[in-house]
Amino acid sequence: MLYFAPWKIALILAVSLLGIWYAAPNFSPVPGQTVNLGLDLRGGSHLVFEVDLEGVREERLTGLSQEANVLLRQQPNIPVAANAVIGNEVVIRVARDDDMEEAFTRLQSLSRPIGDSTAALTGALSARNVSFVREDEERTIRINLTDAALVDIRDRTLSQSIEVIRRRIDATGTTEPSITRQGDERILVQVPGEDDPQSIIRLVGTTAVMTFHLVREDVAVGADGQARTPPGVMILQQENLSEPYIAVERRAMVQGENLTYAGSTFQEGRWVVEFRFDTAGAAAFGRVTAQNVGRRFAVVLDDVVISSPVILGPILGGSGVIQGSFDAESANELAVLLQAGALPADLTVVEQRSVGPGLGQDSIDKGTIAVVIGFIGVIVFMLAAYSLFGVFSNIALMLNVTLILGALSGLQATLTLPGIAGIILTIGMAVDANVLIYERIREESKNGRTPANAIERGYSEALSAILDANITTLIAAGVLYMLGAGPVRGFAVTLGIGILTSVFTAFVFSRLLIAMWVKGLKPKKLPI
Template sequence: MVYFAKWKVILVLLVCALGIIYAAPNLLSREQVVSWSEELPGWLPVRQVNLGLDLRGGSHLLLEVDYRAVITERMESLVDTLRGELRAADVGYTDLGLRGADGVGLTLTDPATADQVREIVLGLDPTFDVQIEDGQVTVRFSQAAVEQLRDSAISQSIEIVRRRIDELGTNEPNIQRQGESRILVQLPGVDDPERVKDLLGQTARLTFHLLDENTSLSQALSGNVPAGSEVLPGNEVGPDGEPLRQYVVRRRVMVSGETLVDAQPTFQQGQPVVSFRFDSVGASRFGDVTSENVNRQLAIVLDERVISAPVIRGAILGGSGVIEGSFTVEQANDLALLLRAGALPAPLTVLEERTVGPGLGADSIEAGAIASVIGLVGVLIFMVIAYGLFGVFANIALLFNLALLIAVLSALQATLTLPGIAGIVLTMGMAVDANVLIFERIREEMASGRSPISAIDAGFSRALTTIIDSNLTTLIAAILLFALGSGPVKGFAVTLALGILTSMFTAIMVTRLIVVTWLRRTRPKAIPI
């Protein structure tokens, strides 16, 4: 164990040097790093440890996904589909419509057609639960199908929320599912939480509809809305918050925003607009709609509001177009962002909102730094008092361990939270455990009459198994904390696990390299331990 191959010496020195280089940017402010990164060579590391919400400040949002809206939408679609299927099958019925928010009902004119109706419904979707009694038909999703729709809506919502947050350029957002139908969003460094809420609160479902030219707005507002049409408000509102204009729109979706592949803010005649582009399927459908409805108005609807309703002057075959709507530059940017990220499958409601100020974060950083310094100094003093020169060797290795830990956190762009700082403080205390085991073993070997070289060799070799066992059990605990925990618990687990790995390296390799180098140069007759 006292022999060190040259390649091992080079490897240890190289790892320690890289640790110092990658940890160095954290000694500077973020502003200094940004300015220096423009002047320094591109190969030099400039990444710093990302600070979590409790250290940097930012926004904490708890959102609820209204997945039942997905079920209601599916049932509304079923009403239209079922009407066509029953007519095609020549099945008599009355009173077809929604039964609550999660069911569809109808009354059969001939109860003998019950089995035929059941077959038609299950042919549309085998997950439906069909109840027929005395000619009364009720269709609902089975419990398993409801759970599947819920989980799908939550997963899609998390992905869409993540895309929208990423478009904002937020570093290291924490977005995760919480409970049955909630999403936790933590955004470190966000200084405009209201804009984030507006972006996340919009479903951003874009559809294109034709206006109902056979029904005037006054007729529709008086209650004479024909089947297949609806009244939708315009995008512009007055000082009282009421829409300035309303439209009678056909319910049928001519083209859906699901086929959009890109949306960008731009300018047209000096006004902010949003240009959009469809994929091949959407472009074909958009071309057909515009070519078949020249001189008719096409309503562009976003979340049940008509953004604009331009007149189709001719066929648009290129698969691209422009959305006008008296936007500001920020509104055009936000709309383009929403369309690029995609529509939410269900509405989101903000249940809880907390804002952590940067002042509180600075106080947390200062308190954590003080705790870390006190813990580090305490360990350094103890090791020198307990083991003398060998304690100094262990302290040098401990400083390298701290540099390596910070370097790994910076390179991985891990998020450091207040519990993460607690993990670093704990790691510093645990980092000397391996050295304590080694040094105590060396003492025992010296007491039994071994020579310095033999005692050091035995101390390192015989303590190695114990060191691996003790650190491995702690590492398993850290992995379980990360896998089963959330938020702050994961931050603690990350720093603890990385600290275990770096402390094992410094104790087994760095300390041994220092001791072996000292031993070869001084060739002592006794060990000062």
């Protein structure tokens, strides 16, 4: 076991040097990636958003009401006396008694299986999205969202919101934001290094639903935008344009969901936002622009017109630019919003605060002191208990901490205050493996074995115990990472990396050092 093939020695040295290479930028001005510091160490913005799930529920009920209208208007048409969203249900009143059975049959197609993970976990594998209440005497059919549907709406809305928020913040170049669900209606956003929460609020809080509508020049909007409009027309406010209000066709000619790319660029002396559609969007945009040359179309973002250019000719390439009173920052912000996609629900800020870099530096200083104290304590103990073998374990321990920093730098993982606690715990766990090995070597040496045989027996007999202890701890770290959030994940990351580096340094690297010592000096007695 003390023999190392040349390729094994080369591999051990390569891993060690690679870890040192990645860790070096944290201690010297050499170019390279350094460890990302979390909000508690670096300072930054802490925000909690509340998701408007009530609005999403109302939209879902309105959609059910419209679907019901389509079903009942199929031939033969079923006259309806009323179809409205009242409270938490869609109430449909059929005009004639004879149509009740057919109306109820048609509306059954609105019931669809959910089949989500929540339903599966609760055993409701056939959970449906709606339930019906039929009141024949009143010629009324009530459609309600089921509890399983409400849970599905909540989970999907929160998951989609988190993903959109992450894409928006990542597009700004911010490193390792923490975006997690908090309870049933809130999302926690922590952005290290960003000391202006308002910039995050502007970026995250905008719903960013973009649509393209044809402008109706023949409709008078009135001085205050409150004029009556014909069917199919709506009046919208314009942003930073000469006309405060403008009339547009209610039906969108192209939806923003057809966008595949959006980016800011500088053209002809001003900032604009480039956009590009997918195949379906490009076809629709080309068709509409070809049919309406000379007319204006409005680019609408969250019910506000941000641009209303004239169609000079068919736009058949599926791409174009949005012009407006943009500067570099606003053009980039709009491009980020469009590229990331629309939020599925409105967000309201319920908590915001900034963590100053001074507080973060104080945490770093205290964490560094804790690491140093723990490190020195372990070094002194190993030297006192195992003499020269303690020197080997201490060298391995130094490499272990270096490898952890190198892994954090290379993976661009975020180091938090709990992460520092994970490093301190790793220092103790690393020498624990050496203690098991050295005690076994000491025992074998007392039993009369030669130094080489005692060392071989010590490492081989201690291996199973070392693996068992570290594998179970690694599993615990994995569970913490999957189920935890924020600080818990920071602890799990450093603990998991530390376990892997500890096994390498305590069992492999220290054994190489001892093997080289035995081979070079050929001791008759072990100094342990």
